[in-house]
Amino acid sequence: MDDRYGTDVLARGWREAGRTKVGRVEASVDLVVEVAGDGFCGAVTRVEGMNVELEDRFGKRRLFPLGGGFLVDGAPVVLTPPAAAPKGRTRTASGSFAVDDPRARTARASRIFVEGKHDAELVEKVWGADLRAEGVVVEFLEGVDLLEQTLDAEPPTAERRYGVLVDHLVPGSKESRIAERIMAGRHGAHLRIVGHPFVDVWQCVTPRALGIRAWPEVPRSVEWKVGVCRALGWPAEEQADLARAWQHILSRVTTFRDLEPALLGRVEELIDFVTVP
Numbered sequence: 001m002d003d004r005y006g007t008d009v010l011a012r013g014w015r016e017a018g019r020t021k022v023g024r025v026e027a028s029v030d031l032v033v034e035v036a037g038d039g040f041c042g043a044v045t046r047v048e049g050m051n052v053e054l055e056d057r058f059g060k061r062r063l064f065p066l067g068g069g070f071l072v073d074g075a076p077v078v079l080t081p082p083a084a085a086p087k088g089r090t091r092t093a094s095g096s097f098a099v100d101d102p103r104a105r106t107a108r109a110s111r112i113f114v115e116g117k118h119d120a121e122l123v124e125k126v127w128g129a130d131l132r133a134e135g136v137v138v139e140f141l142e143g144v145d146l147l148e149q150t151l152d153a154e155p156p157t158a159e160r161r162y163g164v165l166v167d168h169l170v171p172g173s174k175e176s177r178i179a180e181r182i183m184a185g186r187h188g189a190h191l192r193i194v195g196h197p198f199v200d201v202w203q204c205v206t207p208r209a210l211g212i213r214a215w216p217e218v219p220r221s222v223e224w225k226v227g228v229c230r231a232l233g234w235p236a237e238e239q240a241d242l243a244r245a246w247q248h249i250l251s252r253v254t255t256f257r258d259l260e261p262a263l264l265g266r267v268e269e270l271i272d273f274v275t276v277p
Contacts, residue, residue, distance in 0.1 A: 205253055
């Protein structure tokens with residue numbers, strides 16, 4: 001007859017007998033994990049400090065502390081930080097291979113202009129390493145209306161080419177009319193103006209990255225950023241509220257995959273244009 005207590009009560013390991021051993025699993029990107037007792041199930045998107053971010057099939061993202069309380073293929077596991085990758089070529093947030101020497105290159109005369117501060121911060125977040133390696137400076141205009149004035153003050157030349165990124169560059173928009181007029185004028189030979197179709201650069205961040213189904217529709221009678229914040233349940237009474245909303249949006253961007261393709265291609269085009277020998 002089997003003796004579930006064993007024959008020797010003083011034998012080593014008797015306390016662990018019958019206990020389920022919990023394995024340790026690295027929280028590697030794309031590993032599908034279920035949160036025990038919560039029911040949330042998603043793939044690992046990143047590990048930040050001692051927290052792991054999971055994204056479910058609807059695009060919703062949540063942060064959980066690493067450690068126990070997770071299931072992988074139905075079995076309990078302890079999630080641990082991923083081991084350091086073997087040293088090799090790494091990539092920047094834009095997907096480019098990082099250079100061996102990360103020091104910034106001396107700034108070129110050529111540069112890229114964007115409409116506002118948020119545009120500049122988003123470009124820096126994703127392409128900053130690439131721009132520093134190429135010596136490209138990004139400046140913001142405080143609106144496309146000031147573009148012609150800026151060009152008149154310091155005109156582009158063959159040795160000083162300018163690329164310009166414009167919001168809401170769609171047929172018939174104010175932005176497209178300004179761009180067409182300037183490109184047809186005396187500055188057009190050494191200038192490249194491109195843009196994305198969205199009302200504001202906020203929309204260049206994918207809804208998936210923010211954990212929402214889509215960007216809210218805002219009536220024309222309502223200031224767009226205010227309307228977005230209200231629709232998402234965020235404070236929108238003061239300018240400081242809008243600034244905090246943008247910092248939250250920007251914090252959700254870690255790589256180029258968090259941005260819309262309509263922006264990605266245009267920024268890459270401008271970098272190519274201003275770095276041509």
